[in-house]
Amino acid sequence: MIDSFLIELPVITTAPDPAASFSSHAVNLVNCGIIVLDADGRIVLWNRWMVTRSGRSAARVGGQLLLDVFPELRGSRVDSAVLAALIDGISTNVPQSQSRAPFPLREAGSLDGERIDQAVSITPFTDGKARLCMIEIRDVSGAAGRERQLLEHAESLRARSYVDGLTGIANRRGFDVALERELRRAQRHGGALALLLMDIDSFKAYNDHFGHQQGDRCLTTVAQALSGMLKRPADVAARYGGEEFAAILPDTSPEQARHHANAIRAHVAALALAHAPAAIREYVTLSIGVASFSPGGLQDAPALIEAADQALYAAKRGGRDRVVVHGAAALPAT
Numbered sequence: 001m002i003d004s005f006l007i008e009l010p011v012i013t014t015a016p017d018p019a020a021s022f023s024s025h026a027v028n029l030v031n032c033g034i035i036v037l038d039a040d041g042r043i044v045l046w047n048r049w050m051v052t053r054s055g056r057s058a059a060r061v062g063g064q065l066l067l068d069v070f071p072e073l074r075g076s077r078v079d080s081a082v083l084a085a086l087i088d089g090i091s092t093n094v095p096q097s098q099s100r101a102p103f104p105l106r107e108a109g110s111l112d113g114e115r116i117d118q119a120v121s122i123t124p125f126t127d128g129k130a131r132l133c134m135i136e137i138r139d140v141s142g143a144a145g146r147e148r149q150l151l152e153h154a155e156s157l158r159a160r161s162y163v164d165g166l167t168g169i170a171n172r173r174g175f176d177v178a179l180e181r182e183l184r185r186a187q188r189h190g191g192a193l194a195l196l197l198m199d200i201d202s203f204k205a206y207n208d209h210f211g212h213q214q215g216d217r218c219l220t221t222v223a224q225a226l227s228g229m230l231k232r233p234a235d236v237a238a239r240y241g242g243e244e245f246a247a248i249l250p251d252t253s254p255e256q257a258r259h260h261a262n263a264i265r266a267h268v269a270a271l272a273l274a275h276a277p278a279a280i281r282e283y284v285t286l287s288i289g290v291a292s293f294s295p296g297g298l299q300d301a302p303a304l305i306e307a308a309d310q311a312l313y314a315a316k317r318g319g320r321d322r323v324v325v326h327g328a329a330a331l332p333a334t
């Protein structure tokens with residue numbers, strides 16, 4: 001073992017010269033952890049930073065194998081980097097992004113708090129014939145915390161940018177992304193997919209009669225009712241724009257889609273939301289157009305949307321409060 005065993009202040013060193021004493025002070029003052037290992041992986045230097053963050057004194061760890069002091073390091077990236085340094089003389093950086101907190105170190109003075117985030121460098125060096133290796137540990141908790149906050153913020157912005165601010169269901173952007181995703185899945189697996197476009201009947205009359213704010217409340221109630229009718233995890237309810245809604249129903253045949261659409265229409269009617277006198281019914285109703293993906297027919301999003309839109313307009317022309325399936329006869333309201 002190397003005989004110059006430098007530890008936390010007061011520094012113990014075999015070298016009585018002032019230069020060595022200054023170096024020892026500097027090693028203890030530096031704002032990062034410094035551990036020096038001898039060729040066998042035993043600790044020969046453990047600075048004060050390490051003492052305050054690990055709760056272990058230099059006297060306790062001096063001469064011990066690093067892996068006995070920190071058994072959890074066995075097989076870790078730090079362990080391999082130490083071997084690479086001591087055997088092959090290779091330096092390694094282990095950034096926080098690769099191994100967040102390899103050493104069980106906590107903020108100075110808090111021995112049961114969260115581990116600090118660490119960036120670790122391992123550098124081999126020689127002292128005479130002996131090969132040693134220095135491990136430097138930096139506390140990067142501040143930077144890592146800021147990075148996490150930024151990521152969370154970006155994630156919440158991204159999530160919000162797919163949600164309609166008024167109704168809380170997916171917005172048009174969320175709809176576009178979901179439709180492309182589900183279409184690709186249906187194309188890959190040869191599965192079924194149905195698209196429903198829905199429009200509140202005579203909504204201009206509703207707004208004119210009850211006012212815009214009440215109109216907004218009506219939109220939210222209908223959106224929540226629609227969303228509540230879609231039970232499968234992959235189903236998507238979206239506000240397509242204005243008073244128009246959409247539903248994407250993966251793994252749903254045209255016949256099942258017609259059935260679902262009628263159930264949604266009946267459910268919204270059953271809410272019995274009072275409508276304006278100028279509307280066709282005393283309560284709020286929906287017209288719904290349905291179109292289905294098929295490998296030999298409607299294959300992409302624009303074709304599917306256009307077909308559902310045509311069916312929706314057929315439902316409007318047919319008298320409203322009804323479902324029309326693209327390519328099939330209109331069903332009157334029941």
Ligand SMILES: Nc1nc2c(ncn2[C@@H]2O[C@H](COP(=O)(O)OP(=O)(O)OP(=O)(O)O)[C@@H](O)[C@H]2O)c(=O)[nH]1
Pocket residue numbers: 199200201202203204205207211212213214215216219241242243316320
């Ligand atoms: N309150 C409210 N109204 C909206 C919103 N977006 C669109 N609208 C209203 O929805 C109404 C849609 O009217 P039209 O497109 O003429 O259709 P309609 O009166 O529903 O008639 P049909 O669709 O033919 O049954 C317009 O008066 C829009 O102002 C919104 O976010 N809030």
